[in-house]
Amino acid sequence: MSKTKRRTAVKVLNNSGDRRDAPGKPSIAWQNKDIASKYFGENLKGKSFAVYGLELPEIKEVQPTNLPAIEANELRLDHLFLLKDDSLALVDYESTYADSNKIKYLNYIVRTLKRNMEQHHFPCKIRMIVIYTADIQPQQTKERMDIGCLQFQLEEAFLIQKDSEQTEARLLARFQGNQDLSAEEQMEFIILPLTCKGNEEKQACIRRCFEMAKLLEDADMQRFLLSGMLVFADKVITKEDSKQIKEWIMMTKVGQLFEEEKIQYGREIERRVTKDVTKNVTENVTKNVTKTNELKFSKILLHAGLSIEEISNAMTVLTADDIRKIAEKINPKPDIRKADPK
Numbered sequence: 001m002s003k004t005k006r007r008t009a010v011k012v013l014n015n016s017g018d019r020r021d022a023p024g025k026p027s028i029a030w031q032n033k034d035i036a037s038k039y040f041g042e043n044l045k046g047k048s049f050a051v052y053g054l055e056l057p058e059i060k061e062v063q064p065t066n067l068p069a070i071e072a073n074e075l076r077l078d079h080l081f082l083l084k085d086d087s088l089a090l091v092d093y094e095s096t097y098a099d100s101n102k103i104k105y106l107n108y109i110v111r112t113l114k115r116n117m118e119q120h121h122f123p124c125k126i127r128m129i130v131i132y133t134a135d136i137q138p139q140q141t142k143e144r145m146d147i148g149c150l151q152f153q154l155e156e157a158f159l160i161q162k163d164s165e166q167t168e169a170r171l172l173a174r175f176q177g178n179q180d181l182s183a184e185e186q187m188e189f190i191i192l193p194l195t196c197k198g199n200e201e202k203q204a205c206i207r208r209c210f211e212m213a214k215l216l217e218d219a220d221m222q223r224f225l226l227s228g229m230l231v232f233a234d235k236v237i238t239k240e241d242s243k244q245i246k247e248w249i250m251m252t253k254v255g256q257l258f259e260e261e262k263i264q265y266g267r268e269i270e271r272r273v274t275k276d277v278t279k280n281v282t283e284n285v286t287k288n289v290t291k292t293n294e295l296k297f298s299k300i301l302l303h304a305g306l307s308i309e310e311i312s313n314a315m316t317v318l319t320a321d322d323i324r325k326i327a328e329k330i331n332p333k334p335d336i337r338k339a340d341p342k
Contacts, residue, residue: 040190040227043220044081049089051184052131052157052191057084079231080112087125088112093194093232095133097141102152105130127155133194133202133236134160162188164195168208175215186221189213190228193236202236210245223249291317298326 048058061082079091090108094101105128116124132141138158145152167188174181181189189212193205209229216222226245230237237245294315301311308327312320 040224040231043224047183047187049091049129049157049187051187052159053161054129054155054157056089056127056129056155057087059089060084060086063088078234083127085125087127088116089127089129091129091131093131093133093235095135095194095236097132097136099142099145101130102145102154105154106152128153129155129157131157131191131194132159134162134164134197136160159191159195160197162191162195164192164205167195168192168205172212175212178215178217181221186225186228189225190232193229193233199236202233203238203241206233206237206241210241210248214248294318295326298323299330302327302330 044059044062046058049056059081063080063082078093079089081089081091083089090105090112092105092108109126109128112126113123116122130141136158137160138156141156143154143156171181171185171189171192174185189209192209193202196202196205206229210226213222213225213229216225226249230242230245294317298311298315298318301314302323308320308323311323312318315323
């Protein structure tokens with residue numbers, strides 16, 4: 001997708017977002033990390049947390065994290081996965097440690113168990129996993145809590161044990177060589193910013209990872225890696241960086257939609273044109289189909305407030321004069337002769 005089309009599409013998205021944020025209307029969906037979680041979760045099946053130092057079965061399914069409320073407020077954990085051994089893995093990540101966090105984790109467990117009992121009528125095996133950023137040392141935490149009637153065991157992962165510089169250099173070499181990443185390397189990438197100490201280092205790493213991901217030619221892999229990084233870095237990423245990455249994810253999606261439309265046009269041409277049709281006729285049909293779609297798209301962009309020049313730059317068939325004629329039909333100039341004389 002060209003830079004001009006990307007800029008045009010970004011502006012369309014921004015204008016669309018302005019309309020959604022109007023009073024009485026729902027806010028733009030990308031303000032919530034749920035869409036990023038969806039992109040990320042769709043591609044997690046078959047992967048594991050082994051690269052973080054956790055001996056767990058592979059992920060079988062990503063499950064919703066909005067747990068049934070017992071108190072007045074709804075509690076939402078970071079991630080909930082069904083693993084291949086049919087156990088549930090509740091995953092939270094922390095950049096600080098407090099014993100009181102175990103109360104929060106117990107709430108997650110009780111609500112998860114409640115939902116499971118309501119749906120399946122039998123208790124399931126639950127694992128409570130806490131991933132600590134590089135700001136936490138293993139000796140700072142306690143993985144067990146024993147209060148007599150209850151013994152509580154966490155499974156902990158410490159990202160300080162990952163060499164962030166070495167990992168980043170290795171991944172960068174893979175990206176620059178346009179090489180496929182293994183499942184383990186994909187999981188390393190999405191967690192890479194959290195292997196850095198301090199917010200400033202994490203922010204800098206997020207921006208470097210963003211630039212690395214842009215090197216990939218595989219748009220689907222780009223979306224998976226960037227949405228995964230957004231989900232895991234949700235607590236530390238700045239609003240500006242988050243906005244830029246989300247827009248890029250949407251642009252790669254828009255690019256894919258353009259390609260899908262081209263394929264659809266091709267199939268329609270294939271159905272309508274017989275084997276005896278010459279190359280020139282095929283090109284004319286292609287041009288007509290494209291022009292019809294560009295006419296529809298141009299009206300949408302004009303209503304969104306884009307200039308004639310911006311729209312014509314995004315078109316392949318329509319010219320600036322064509323766009324101007326469409327604009328005049330949408331907003332015709334007043335007829336001076338019919339004006340009321342005074």
